[in-house]
Amino acid sequence: MKEILNDIDRWRAEGQRVAVARVVGLDGSGPRDPGAAMAVSEHGEVAGSVSGGCVEGAVVTEALAVLSGTKDRGVVTFGYSDDEAFAVGLTCGGTIHVFVEPLDW
Amino acid sequence: MSARADSSATPVYDSLNAALRADQPIALATVVAGEGIGAKLLVKPGADPIGSLGDPDLDRVVARDALGELEAGLTGTRHYGQHGEARERDVEVFIESFVRQPHMVIFGAVDFTASLGRAAKLLGYRVTVCDAREVFATPQRFPMADEVICDWPDRYLARVGASLGPRDAICVLTHDAKFDVPAIVGALATNVGYLGAMGSRGTHAKRVARLHEEGVTDDELTRVMAPIGLDLGARTPEETAVAICAEIIATRTGRAAPSLRDTDGPIHA
Incomplete structure (x- = not known):
């Protein structure tokens, strides 16, 4: 979280809304531990990461949906255990649970 | 509390931000599933918690657990009843510990x-x-x-x-x-x-x-x-x-x- 504060503060100073995604759970092997955080500005700029690059693109989509109000805040799960509805997974075979929310707290 | 709430006010984030920049230990508890999803409680040793998870008993129990997790440098999820009961699973709380730099x-x-x-x-x-x-x-x-x-x-x-x-x-x-x-x-x-x-x-x-x-x-x-x-x-x-x-x-x-x-x-x- 600490490494993304400067970006978050800059975006907010520009008047942008920001979404924060954090890894809250991990099953099996995963590249980043719980607490790994990523922030997305309403213009789609990105800071930080939640995996080794496998799911960041999908997290941006989720974050923008949460900011625009088309999705509620909540946990999104990425991994092989998902059904085919999820196009992205982790190449390492693990499953990560990412909590995506607007920074309104 | 003013009648017209300031939607851009972020008291929990502001306190977290300040603590992280000062390298002070602090724990952030977030309801990630169940009643009050997104609610936050920011817990700092020796200070009153900031925010609320929506129930005073739940706040008290989570604040205690968060201090323990922070002491051990642990981050993870825990389940509670609506009033902080152990062994119930109404709410899932993610407790993230921010320890000082080594x-x-x-x-x-x-x-x-x-x-x-x-x-x-x-x-x-x-x-x-x-x-x-x-x-x-x-x-x-x-x-x-x-x-x-x-x-x-x-x-x-x-x-x-x-x-x-x-x-x-x-x-x-x-x-x-x-x-x-x-x-x-x-x-x-x-x-x-x-x-x-x-x-x-x-x-x-x-x-x-x-x-x-x-x-x-x-x-x-x-x-x-x-x-x-x-x-x-x-x-x-x-x-x-x-x-x-x-x-x-x-x-x-x-x-x-x-x-x-x-x-x-x-x-x-």
Whole structure:
């Protein structure tokens, strides 16, 4: 979280809304531990990461949906255990649970 | 509370932001599933929590658990009843601990110090360089260091030794008995998780004799990683810094540090 504060503060100073995604759970092997955080500005700029690059693109989509109000805040799960509805997974075979929310707290 | 709520006010984030920038330990609890999803409680040792998870009893129980998790440096999810009951699963709370940065103290203001300081910053350490020689112990020579102290190692450790714990490291790079014997004696009195000392095998053998004279026991000497670093065949200060940092990680995780190709089992500690 600490490494993304400067970006978050800059975006907010520009008047942008920001979404924060954090890894809250991990099953099996995963590249980043719980607490790994990523922030997305309403213009789609990105800071930080939640995996080794496998799911960041999908997290941006989720974050923008949460900011625009088309999705509620909540946990999104990425991994092989998902059904085919999820196009992205982790190449390492693990499953990560990412909590995506607007920074309104 | 004003009638027109300011939708851009972020009191929990602002407090978290300030604590992280000041490197103060703090824990953030977030409801990630169940009633009140997204609700936050920010818990700081010795201060009133900020925010609420929506129920005073739940707040009280989670604040207590968050302080425990923070003390242990743990991050994870826990389940509670709506009023904080254990063994119920109405709400899932993610408790994230933000512990202070680990601290690396490097004794000796030499070329290897600059490289090790840079590598340590990469790994997230707060770096202190300490040397008794005024000409060498300057911030200009070690711009990567968070602080450069001109003092004798034993005097410095007498001041800050009590603050060093298992996540911290002391690296003695002076390889001059005049400095490194008091540095190692002082370091052995701390609870530091890693203690390494630079020098050839010959230098270290002489140093061991001096340490024995100072009353250091063989049992205590098992804590000293010397010659310092993993056997990578490192030559340059930069390569040596990698060998030292790799040894610090392997010491923390208890791994023997072979290549992953030659082992099986989980990659992450």
